[in-house]
Amino acid sequence: MAIDDEQLDPDQVLVLAFNAKAAEEIGERIRKTAGVDEYLNARTFHSLAYRLVGAKQRRLIFDNGKGDPSQREQSKFVERTLRGILNPAFKEQLYEFFRKELEQIEQTGAGLSEVEYLAFRRSLELVALSGGRVKSNGEKFIADFLFEHGIEYKYERVFSWERRDHLNGSPYRPDFSISAAGRDLIIEHWAIDPEDSTAEVPGWWDTSTESYRRQIVEKREYWSRRDTSLIETHTGMMRGGRETFEAELGRLLEQAGIPCMKLDHAELVRRVAERPITISRMAELFLSFIQRAKKRSWTVEEMASRLAEHPDPEPRNRIFHQLALRAYGEYEQLLGAGNAMDFDDLMAMAADEVLANGAAATIALSQDKVVAIRDLRWLLLDEFQDFSELYFRLIDAIRKANPDIRLVAVGDDWQAINSFAGAQLKFFEKFADYFPAAGRVGISTNYRSAGMIVGAGNRIMAGRGAPALANEPSLEGTTIDVRAVDKCFIEFRSVPEHGDARRRDAMFFAGTPFASGEPQAKGPSITQLQAARALKECAEFIIASAWPDPKGRLNLASVLILSRTGFAYGLELSEFEQRLRWILGQHPELANPANSADLSVMTAHKAKGKEADAVIVLDVTTRQFPKIHADNVLFQPFDVTVEDSLSEERRLFYVAITRAERRLLLLTETGQESPFLNELQLDRGLGDLERSAGKQDPKVEPLQLSEIGGAIRSRIKAIDPWDMVIGNASPGIAPMLTALRAQSWPPPQIEYGLTKQPGSPVAELAWPALRPPAAILAGVHAERADEWRKAGWRVLSP
Numbered sequence: 001m002a003i004d005d006e007q008l009d010p011d012q013v014l015v016l017a018f019n020a021k022a023a024e025e026i027g028e029r030i031r032k033t034a035g036v037d038e039y040l041n042a043r044t045f046h047s048l049a050y051r052l053v054g055a056k057q058r059r060l061i062f063d064n065g066k067g068d069p070s071q072r073e074q075s076k077f078v079e080r081t082l083r084g085i086l087n088p089a090f091k092e093q094l095y096e097f098f099r100k101e102l103e104q105i106e107q108t109g110a111g112l113s114e115v116e117y118l119a120f121r122r123s124l125e126l127v128a129l130s131g132g133r134v135k136s137n138g139e140k141f142i143a144d145f146l147f148e149h150g151i152e153y154k155y156e157r158v159f160s161w162e163r164r165d166h167l168n169g170s171p172y173r174p175d176f177s178i179s180a181a182g183r184d185l186i187i188e189h190w191a192i193d194p195e196d197s198t199a200e201v202p203g204w205w206d207t208s209t210e211s212y213r214r215q216i217v218e219k220r221e222y223w224s225r226r227d228t229s230l231i232e233t234h235t236g237m238m239r240g241g242r243e244t245f246e247a248e249l250g251r252l253l254e255q256a257g258i259p260c261m262k263l264d265h266a267e268l269v270r271r272v273a274e275r276p277i278t279i280s281r282m283a284e285l286f287l288s289f290i291q292r293a294k295k296r297s298w299t300v301e302e303m304a305s306r307l308a309e310h311p312d313p314e315p316r317n318r319i320f321h322q323l324a325l326r327a328y329g330e331y332e333q334l335l336g337a338g339n340a341m342d343f344d345d346l347m348a349m350a351a352d353e354v355l356a357n358g359a360a361a362t363i364a365l366s367q368d369k370v371v372a373i374r375d376l377r378w379l380l381l382d383e384f385q386d387f388s389e390l391y392f393r394l395i396d397a398i399r400k401a402n403p404d405i406r407l408v409a410v411g412d413d414w415q416a417i418n419s420f421a422g423a424q425l426k427f428f429e430k431f432a433d434y435f436p437a438a439g440r441v442g443i444s445t446n447y448r449s450a451g452m453i454v455g456a457g458n459r460i461m462a463g464r465g466a467p468a469l470a471n472e473p474s475l476e477g478t479t480i481d482v483r484a485v486d487k488c489f490i491e492f493r494s495v496p497e498h499g500d501a502r503r504r505d506a507m508f509f510a511g512t513p514f515a516s517g518e519p520q521a522k523g524p525s526i527t528q529l530q531a532a533r534a535l536k537e538c539a540e541f542i543i544a545s546a547w548p549d550p551k552g553r554l555n556l557a558s559v560l561i562l563s564r565t566g567f568a569y570g571l572e573l574s575e576f577e578q579r580l581r582w583i584l585g586q587h588p589e590l591a592n593p594a595n596s597a598d599l600s601v602m603t604a605h606k607a608k609g610k611e612a613d614a615v616i617v618l619d620v621t622t623r624q625f626p627k628i629h630a631d632n633v634l635f636q637p638f639d640v641t642v643e644d645s646l647s648e649e650r651r652l653f654y655v656a657i658t659r660a661e662r663r664l665l666l667l668t669e670t671g672q673e674s675p676f677l678n679e680l681q682l683d684r685g686l687g688d689l690e691r692s693a694g695k696q697d698p699k700v701e702p703l704q705l706s707e708i709g710g711a712i713r714s715r716i717k718a719i720d721p722w723d724m725v726i727g728n729a730s731p732g733i734a735p736m737l738t739a740l741r742a743q744s745w746p747p748p749q750i751e752y753g754l755t756k757q758p759g760s761p762v763a764e765l766a767w768p769a770l771r772p773p774a775a776i777l778a779g780v781h782a783e784r785a786d787e788w789r790k791a792g793w794r795v796l797s798p
Contacts, residue, residue, distance in 0.1 A: 009371075009375075010030065010031075010034060010036050010038070010039040010041070011039065011040055011041040011365060011369075011371050012041075012371065012375055012376055012377045012378070013030070013041060013376075013377065013378040013379075013380065014041050014043075014048070014363075014376050014378070014379050014380070015027070015030070015041065015042040015043070015380040015382065016043065016044065016045050016048060016379070016380070016381050016382065017042070017043075017044055017045075017382040017383065018044065018045065018382065018383045018386055019044060019068055020044055020047075020066045020068050022382060022383070022609065023042045023043050023044050023047070024042070026042045026382065027039055027040075027042030030042060040365040040366060040369070041363070041365060041371065044068060045347065045391055045394070046068065046069065046343050046346060046347070048350065048363065048394070049343075049346045049347045049349070049350035049394065050346060050350075051363045051364045051365070052350040052353050052354065052361060052362075052363055053346065053349050053350050053353055054364060057341065057346065057349060058339050058340055058341040058345070059338065059339055059340045059341070060340070060341060060342075060343070060346060061073070061077070061335075061338075061340045061341070061342065062074040062077065062342055062343065069342070069343040071287075071421075074287060074342065075280075075283050075284060075287050076283075077331075077334075078283040078286050078287045078290070078327065078331060079279055079280060079283040081283075081286075081327060081330050081331050081334060082279055082282060082283055082286065082327060083279065084330065085326060085327070085330050086273060086274065090273075090323070090326065091269050091270070091272075091273035091274070092269055093319055093322065093323055094269075094272060094273040094278065094282065094323065095129075095268065095269045095272045095273060096319055097316065097319045097320055097323065098127060098128070098129050098131075098272055098278070099129055099144060100315060100316035100319060101126065101137045101140050101141070101242070101316070102126065102137065102314065102316060102630055102633075112642070112643055112646065116643075116646055118205075118675065119622075119626060119646065119675040120626070120628055120642060120646055121202075122622045122675070123622050123623065123626045123627060123628045124628050124629065124630070125627070125628065125629035125630065126139075126140045126629065126630045127140075127629070127630060127631070128140050128143035128144055128147065128155075129143065129144045129147040129148065129268075129272055130143060130147045131275070131277045131278060131281065132155055133155075133629060134155060136189070136191075137238070138189045138233065138234075138235055138238055138245075139155075139175055139176075139189055141238070141242055141245050141246060141249070142175070142176060142187060142189060142233065142249060143155065143176070145246050145249055145250070146176070146178070147268075148262055148263060148268055149250075149260045149261060149262050149263065150261070150263050151178060151180050151253075151258065151260075152178070152179065152180065153176045153177060153178050153187075154176070154177045155175065155176060156173035156174070156175065157173065157174065157177040157526075158172070158173055158526035158527065158530070159172045159173070159174065159526065172219075172222070174186045174187075174188055174219070175187055175188050175189050176188075178258065180258050181257055181258055181259060183229065183256065183257050183258060184228055184229075185228060185229035185230070185231060185256055185258070186223055186228060186229070186230050186231065187230075187231045187232075187233065188216075188219060188230060188231075188232055188233075189233045189234065189235075190216060190232060190233070190234040190235070191205075191212065191234070191235055192209070192212065192213075192234060192235065192236075193234045193235070193236035193237075194213070194216050194232070194234065196236065199236070229256050231249075231252045231253065231256055233245075233248075233249060233252070282323070285320070285324070285631060285634065286323070286324050286327040286328070286331075288420055288421075288635070289324040289327070289328065289634075289635070290324075290327070290328050290331055291344065291421055291422045292422045292635060292638045293328060293638075294342075294344035294345075294348075294390065294422070295344060295388040295389055295390045295421075295422030295423075295424075296388070296389045296390070296422070296638070297348060297389060297390060297393065300325065300328050300329045300332055303325060303328060303637075304325055306637060307321050307325065307637060310637070312636060312637070314633065316630075317633060317634055317636065320634050321634075321637070324634075344390060347390045347391065347393075347394055348390065348393070350394055351390075351393040351394040351396075351397045354373060354394065354397035354398055354401055355397045355400075355401075357401075358373070358400075358401045359372065359373050359374035359401045359402055360372060360373070360374070361373045361401060373398055373401045373402050374401070374402055376398070376402055376405050377404075377405065377406065378405070378406050378407075378408070379395070379398065379399075379405050379406070379407045379408070380407075380408050380409075380410070381395070381407070381408070381409040381410065381411075382410055382411075383410075383411055383415075384409040384410060384411030384427070384428055385411040385412055385413050385415060385416040385423070385425060385428045386411075386416065386418045386423040387409075387411075387423065387424065387427040387428065388422045388423055388424050388427075389424065390422075392427060392434060395407075396434075407435065407438075409431065409435075411428050413425060413428050413429065413465065414457075414461050414464070414465065414651055414654055414655075415608055415651060415654070415655050416428070416648070416651055417604075417605060417608065417648055417651050417652045417655055418605075419640065419644070419648055442466060444466050444467070444468050444469050445468070445469045445470075445471050446468045446469065446470055446471060446658070447471045448611050448658070448659075448661060449470065449658055449660060449661055449662075450470060450478040450661065450662050451470035451478070452478040452479075452480055453470075453478065453480070453657065453658060453660050453661070453662070453664060454468050454469070454470040454658075455470070456480055456657055456658075456664070456680050457654050457657060457658045459679055459680055459681060460650060460653060460654045460657070460676060460679055460680065461650070461651075461654055462679075478662045478663065479662075479663050479664070480663075480664045480665075480666070480680070481541070481664070481665045481666070482620075482665075482666045482668060482677060482680075483537055483665065483666070483667055483668070483769055484667075484668055484669055484670045484673075485530055485533045485534050485537060485569075485667050485668070485669055486530070486533070486669050486670050487670065487746045487769065488533035488534075488536055488537050488769065489745065489746060489769075489770060490505050490508065490529065490532055490533060490536065491504070491505045505532075505536070507582075507583055507586055508532035508533070508535045508536045508539070508583065509524065509528065509532050510579050510582055510583065512524065512528055527569070527570040528570070530569045530570070531569040531570055531571055531576075534568070534569045534576075534618065534667060535576070535579055535580055535583060537665070537667055537769075538561065538580055538616055538665075538667075539580060539583045539584060540771050541614070541616060541663075541665045542556060542557075542559050542580075542584060542599075542614065542616075543584075543587060545557045545559070545613065545614040545663050554587070556584070556597045556598070556599070557598075557612075557613035557614050557663070558598040558599075558612040558613045558614070559597070559598065559599045559600075559612055559613070559614045559615070559616070560599075560600055560602075560607060560610060560611070560612035560614070560615045560616075560659050560660075561576075561577070561580075561599070561600070561601040561602075561615075561616045561617075561618065562601075562602065562603065562604045562607050562615065562616070562617050562618065562656045562659070563576075563601070563602075563603055563604065563617075563618045563619065563624075564603070564604060564618075564619065564624035564625060564627050564652075565603065565624070565627070566603060568618040568619055569618070569619070573601045573602065573603070574601070576601055577599070577600070577601035580599070580601070581597070581599065584597065584599075598612070600612075604617070604652050604653075604655060604656040605652065607655065607656065607659050608655050610659055611659050611660075611661060612659060612660065612661065613660075613661045613662055613663060614660065614661075614662070614663040614664075614665070615656070615657070615659045615660035615663070615664050615665070616664075616665045616666075616667065617653075617656050617657060617664075617665070617666050617667065618667050619667065619668075619669075620666045620667060620668045620673070620674045620676070620677060621668055621669050621672040621673065621674055622672050622673070622674060622675070623672065624674070625649065625652075625653050625656075625674040625676055626646055626649030626650065626653070626674075626675075626676075627649060628642070628645060628646060628649065632645040650676070653674075653676050722737075722741045722747050725737060725747060725748060725750070725765065726738055726741070733776060733778075736776075736796065737765075745767065745770075746767065746769070746770075748765035748766055748767050748776070749765070749766050749767070749768065750764070750765060751763075751764065752765070752766030752768065752775065754787065754788060754791060754793075761777075761781060761784040761787050761788060762781050763775035763776060763777055763781065763788070764776055764777065764778045764779075764781065772792055772793060772794050773792070773793050773794070774793065774794040774795075774796055775788055775793050775794070775795055775796065776795075776796050777795060
């Protein structure tokens with residue numbers, strides 16, 4: 001509008017985005033909206049800096065070929081830098097860094113609310129000498145001891161667990177599994193001393209002391225039945241300090257027949273400091289330290305001064321700061337020696353260029369066209385929540401050179417998820433402090449997602465700003481499903497009548513020995529089974545989201561599958577996608593080949609700005625959403641707090657679920673559900689969902705429940721759901737339910753509505769996750785069986 005109303009040369013409007021693709025899209029929109037053939041001034045911050053500096057620049061490295069920095073190449077450079085400074089003293093410090101526990105773990109996160117503190121402590125991860133992650137100082141002591149004595153172990157190896165009250169059939173993960181000296185044994189580290197009748201579990205736990213004591217007894221019985229030795233340690237053993245705890249652990253291992261001979265110290269240092277996982281992990285941490293410092297324009301000398309003036313109270317953190325400072329200094333020296341610069345240097349040089357030349361500084365738009373800073377009329381900043389000190393320096397220099405330029409910044413603080421790269425939310429939150437006399441306009445309408453998705457996002461971000469409004473409030477055709485992967489049924493029975501189902505389910509094991517579908521003497525590992533179950537859930541959800549064309553063939557909707565990290569269920573995301581595409585390709589009714597489908601699997605961080613009709617979020621558990629580990633506290637010199645880290649994890653989950661336009665599937669695990677799932681409150685009524693999306697409640701007729709459904713609902717308690725269902729079923733259907741349980745059917749859902757609409761048919765018992773889904777109808781509800789069958793359901797009869 002400004003181009004047209006003010007008769008501007010389009011290039012007098014400078015638009016800045018954080019990546020090349022966004023800049024290209026904005027530029028194309030401006031060309032179409034303004035009706036101009038040429039517009040050259042929509043670019044990234046780095047492109048602007050490059051065009052301002054011109055031939056004066058040093059050699060720019062880490063360019064991905066599109067004008068954006070390559071995090072991968074920069075990380076590799078830091079790895080090479082690190083390998084060059086691995087002298088004995090540096091290695092020794094690295095070893096101490098990995099061995100050091102958090103001494104003030106109980107005080108960490110003290111400023112959180114009770115609910116947030118529970119989520120933080122449940123998801124907190126510490127790093128052991130082996131490079132693996134554990135959940136407490138006690139577990140770290142054990143992991144480090146085993147590593148230092150050359151005892152191989154697996155942390156939280158998954159075992160099948162009989163259906164017990166407190167775990168409800170979820171996988172069992174003992175702390176440490178060991179195979180050594182011809183012996184298999186388990187180490188469990190209890191949070192209380194089982195022999196101390198007065199001991200209580202931590203106050204932030206969501207498990208009672210009584211329930212936890214029952215778990216201890218049941219786990220003891222579990223290993224006793226398997227004739228496997230169980231070594232028990234507990235927090236009471238830690239009161240004498242680490243050395244006392246390790247001495248007692250060594251004694252228990254020796255008693256169990258596991259010799260404990262500590263490895264040579266020099267060999268331990270070498271194993272820790274020189275292994276590839278240490279180099280790559282420390283390179284990522286050092287790069288984050290360097291980027292945060294350079295985004296604030298803090299030189300190595302300034303960084304050293306700040307650390308000296310305000311030393312961290314945590315010894316582990318101080319060790320890291322010394323190591324990172326050394327890496328930062330070496331990094332800068334290598335850049336200087338090669339007459340090279342990174343993108344942060346480029347930004348700093350551009351700000352200096354504008355300050356030096358003022359309004360006469362020019363932006364090279366092409367080989368033969370430039371625009372002077374004095375001629376710019378508008379400056380538009382996209383994704384402003386990702387701003388940092390370095391970007392502000394450049395924009396502030398432009399505004400000082402051209403005080404008449406008008407600035408518009410667009411951002412969403414609910415999508416601020418890039419602090420690891422130096423982004424600072426303070427520029428968004430205190431906009432008027434940095435740009436005096438600025439106005440602020442809220443745009444709360446979500447034009448991407450349907451009302452139910454918008455409502456879910458609002459619940460996650462409740463109390464953190466004005467709720468979003470849905471441009472499309474209708475809930476028709478919109479679904480949010482939460483499914484526990486461990487409950488997904490995979491057919492393994494070897495009897496002939498189940499052969500077809502077994503062979504069908506075998507495709508979910510593609511790439512493993514179980515892909516043939518033939519009976520195996522030994523079943524898959526729990527990890528292989530979990531991956532197969534996740535792939536089955538994803539495939540069935542995607543097929544259910546497909547839409548038929550006039551010929552009756554299924555067309556896949558656009559699908560985005562998101563993970564907290566680059567791995568899910570033991571697979572790299574690229575392999576997960578490859579397997580899923582192959583599985584979809586086996587479906588006979590698909591009109592579009594799976595390999596050409598609009599399907600992407602990526603991390604939640606990379607999904608910002610993307611959207612799809614259907615979104616699947618993998619592994620929505622306490623281990624992944626939120627994902628908090630001890631590394632977060634390493635960056636306190638940059639004003640990073642545990643509270644900030646947890647808030648950013650919440651925003652990341654918000655970004656993940658709001659990529660969906662109409663359909664959302666959240667995969668979790670029984671007993672390990674993310675605390676964010678409780679906040680979604682998906683069991684609330686239709687009216688609540690619409691109200692949370694900014695709309696009024698429709699009138700909803702109450703469901704009419706028959707006698708059996710009411711009885712089951714009223715008597716369900718914390719026991720095996722099958723026991724309660726069968727115990728309260730009528731004599732006519734109890735035998736059938738017993739048979740289904742024997743066939744490993746999951747427990748049914750009770751009083752399940754076919755749809756969320758008023759007057760919808762209701763099943764007394766239903767299995768919506770099965771394919772095809774199945775239901776049992778009783779009383780007056782049996783008269784509507786045809787409606788269920790038309791919807792693709794199997795109606796079971798005694």
